[in-house]
Amino acid sequence: MSNRVIKILVPVISIFLGLLVGAIVMIFSGYDPIAGYIALWNGIFGDVYAIGETIRQISPYILAGLAVAFAFRTGLFNIGVEGQLMVGWFAAAYVGMAFELPKAIHLPFALIAAAVAGALWGLIPGILKATLRVHEVIVTIMMNYVALHTVNALIKAVSDGGYKTEKVKPTASLRSDFLSQLTDYSTLHYGILVALAMVVVMWFILEKTKTGFELKAVGFNDQASQYAGMNVNRNIVLSMVISGAFAGLGGAMEALGTFGNMSSRGGFTGIGFDGIAVALLGANSPLGVIFGASLFGSLKYGANNMPNAAGIPLEIVSIVIALIIFFVASGYIIRVLLTRFNKKKEAK
Amino acid sequence: MGFMDALYFIIPMTISYAAPLIFTAIGGVFSERSGVVNIGLEGLMVMGAFVGIVFNLFYVDQLGAWTPWIALIVAMIVSAVFGILHAVASISFRADQVVSGVAINMLGIAIALFSVKMIFGKGQTDFIERSIPLFNVPILQDIPVLGPMLFKGIYGSSIIAVLVAVAAWFIIYKTPFGLRLRSVGEHPMAADTMGINVAKVRYIAVIISGGLAGIGGAVYAQTMTNDFGHATINGQGFMALAAMIFGKWHPIGAMGAALFFGFAQALAISSSGISFMEKVPAVYLHILPYALTILALAGFIGRANAPKANGQPYIKGSR
Numbered sequence: 109m110s111n112r113v114i115k116i117l118v119p120v121i122s123i124f125l126g127l128l129v130g131a132i133v134m135i136f137s138g139y140d141p142i143a144g145y146i147a148l149w150n151g152i153f154g155d156v157y158a159i160g161e162t163i164r165q166i167s168p169y170i171l172a173g174l175a176v177a178f179a180f181r182t183g184l185f186n187i188g189v190e191g192q193l194m195v196g197w198f199a200a201a202y203v204g205m206a207f208e209l210p211k212a213i214h215l216p217f218a219l220i221a222a223a224v225a226g227a228l229w230g231l232i233p234g235i236l237k238a239t240l241r242v243h244e245v246i247v248t249i250m251m252n253y254v255a256l257h258t259v260n261a262l263i264k265a266v267s268d269g270g271y272k273t274e275k276v277k278p279t280a281s282l283r284s285d286f287l288s289q290l291t292d293y294s295t296l297h298y299g300i301l302v303a304l305a306m307v308v309v310m311w312f313i314l315e316k317t318k319t320g321f322e323l324k325a326v327g328f329n330d331q332a333s334q335y336a337g338m339n340v341n342r343n344i345v346l347s348m349v350i351s352g353a354f355a356g357l358g359g360a361m362e363a364l365g366t367f368g369n370m371s372s373r374g375g376f377t378g379i380g381f382d383g384i385a386v387a388l389l390g391a392n393s394p395l396g397v398i399f400g401a402s403l404f405g406s407l408k409y410g411a412n413n414m415p416n417a418a419g420i421p422l423e424i425v426s427i428v429i430a431l432i433i434f435f436v437a438s439g440y441i442i443r444v445l446l447t448r449f450n451k452k453k454e455a456k
Numbered sequence: 457m458g459f460m461d462a463l464y465f466i467i468p469m470t471i472s473y474a475a476p477l478i479f480t481a482i483g484g485v486f487s488e489r490s491g492v493v494n495i496g497l498e499g500l501m502v503m504g505a506f507v508g509i510v511f512n513l514f515y516v517d518q519l520g521a522w523t524p525w526i527a528l529i530v531a532m533i534v535s536a537v538f539g540i541l542h543a544v545a546s547i548s549f550r551a552d553q554v555v556s557g558v559a560i561n562m563l564g565i566a567i568a569l570f571s572v573k574m575i576f577g578k579g580q581t582d583f584i585e586r587s588i589p590l591f592n593v594p595i596l597q598d599i600p601v602l603g604p605m606l607f608k609g610i611y612g613s614s615i616i617a618v619l620v621a622v623a624a625w626f627i628i629y630k631t632p633f634g635l636r637l638r639s640v641g642e643h644p645m646a647a648d649t650m651g652i653n654v655a656k657v658r659y660i661a662v663i664i665s666g667g668l669a670g671i672g673g674a675v676y677a678q679t680m681t682n683d684f685g686h687a688t689i690n691g692q693g694f695m696a697l698a699a700m701i702f703g704k705w706h707p708i709g710a711m712g713a714a715l716f717f718g719f720a721q722a723l724a725i726s727s728s729g730i731s732f733m734e735k736v737p738a739v740y741l742h743i744l745p746y747a748l749t750i751l752a753l754a755g756f757i758g759r760a761n762a763p764k765a766n767g768q769p770y771i772k773g774s775r
Contacts, residue, residue, distance in 0.1 A: 261739035421573035426566035
């Protein structure tokens with residue numbers, strides 16, 4: 109078995125194992141796993157409406173996944189996608205409601221505001237890592253909480269003490285009557301096009317530009333890159349900024365498309381953390397991220413059908429997703445078992 | 457409220473908020489001192505809170521006054537077992553410890569909420585009848601000014617938290633096991649050469665951290681919220697992680713940091729009622745612990761050095 113096949117087999121086996129353990133959990137909790145998974149399937153593909161909503165759910169997942177994956181390629185672990193996404197969400201919602209502009213300017217302005225907000229939130233850990241060698245994992249976790257409390261305070265400030273911002277103006281909305289009617293009046297919006305465009309952007313930056321080459325080189329070996337004359341520190345900061353911008357755009361999907369505003373939150377959205385799963389499953393490649401986001405986005409949306417159709421708490425899907433991450437992370441042991449299994453077959 | 461009244465109000469609240477953080481942060485110290493990064497503290501705390509509350513609800517009729525204490529022990533055991541998952545992935549399967557920790561966090565909240573919905577048919581549990589009781593410390597409570605502030609009407613669990621911090625300091629710095637624990641986290645290859653079983657020490661450390669985080673979660677749930685729902689543990693695990701770093705991976709330092717973060721939380725909640733604090737928006741106090749941790753890491757508050765081998769799986773024979 110070639111290395112390439114094993115590389116694809118590890119996530120596939122992990123998904124299978126995750127679903128299998130999920131089924132075992134359902135059996136032990138007295139639920140019917142077959143009915144459960146059928147309900148899940150119908151929740152994702154049951155009718156055009158469900159498909160529309162599923163695609164809508166996938167859009168922010170793609171962007172969150174891109175954000176994590178992009179930083180990963182430079183050897184950085186951005187757990188702060190959650191916080192960057194929230195500040196992006198707020199920035200887009202604010203620009204969307206506070207300005208009066210024609211659509212051709214307003215919508216791009218709101219999207220850029222979200223990207224800039226996310227980028228700024230990524231800039232801080234990037235600079236700390238580049239100049240003071242502070243580990244980005246802890247800083248980004250802390251920045252998540254700073255984002256949560258700051259955004260809540262800002263929402264209160266712009267809404268005169270209320271708990272949600274006003275709806276964005278139609279000129280800044282990503283909502284689409286066309287896509288909505290196509291999918292039986294789901295909330296599907298143009299965000300998916302933005303997300304897919306960003307997939308191309310990430311691919312282009314990484315594969316076709318000198319900057320991308322440097323970013324990847326730093327990810328492989330920062331000392332060798334330094335020796336080759338690359339500015340490692342600049343690349344670290346740049347990577348976190350671009351990563352944060354992707355995350356911020358993910359927030360814009362929610363602000364300008366799905367919800368049209370932002371409500372103050374007691375806790376995290378979870379999209380940023382699921383982005384880690386998406387990137388991991390997609391092996392940090394742009395195409396892989398589409399795959400990972402489609403899987404986790406579908407699972408997350410489809411799960412909403414499980415309590416009604418099969419009487420199973422929808423958290424079972426979160427269990428399955430966590431297990432899949434767990435198995436992908438433990439890929440070493442799967443690889444060892446595969447190679448051993450392979451050798452035995454060859455010996456025969 | 458005047459200044460003294462505010463102190464009498466805030467200091468006991470500080471200790472109540474800090475106690476769960478102390479338990480969990482010390483759990484983190486054990487794990488990270490052995491070289492295993494434990495971002496999963498939040499998930500382990502969730503597990504502890506969930507188990508503590510459910511056990512308390514189900515056995516309160518049989519166990520009476522002992523219920524919250526036995527619930528703590530049960531929460532400790534379940535979270536320790538749950539922690540084994542992180543140990544297996546990050547020590548034996550050489551998983552990325554941060555990713556495995558993230559998985560533990562997601563798994564913890566998912567299992568807890570799934571079970572709550574299964575058992576109670578709704579998003580949160582009922583309220584417990586017996587939470588952890590308040591104590592007056594004999595003799596010490598009679599000290600003027602400080603006595604009523606620190607030793608009157610405090611949760612029993614807070615007293616245990618301080619004892620655990622001191623015990624952890626003794627174990628890590630004064631016993632052979634502690635020496636092994638630290639050596640495995642600083643230079644596992646050298647430790648291995650001296651005949652120390654690196655994997656075994658790390659397993660023990662991660663299991664201890666699971667148990668302590670479980671107690672932390674159960675203490676929080678049985679003192680502050682008295683029920684369990686999706687927002688019961690909302691960042692306390694990460695705050696404990698921050699306390700561990702702010703305390704420079706030292707048990708007593710972690711306790712100090714936890715007390716300080718508890719103080720910030722208590723201030724944030726009560727600032728509107730205190731005359732000279734009214735002007736400070738609560739958001740600054742909310743983000744204070746996190747901002748301080750970033751500053752501590754950046755070296756503005758003395759250099760904080762992580763154990764050298766923290767986060768790296770030990771692979772025999774590799775250099």
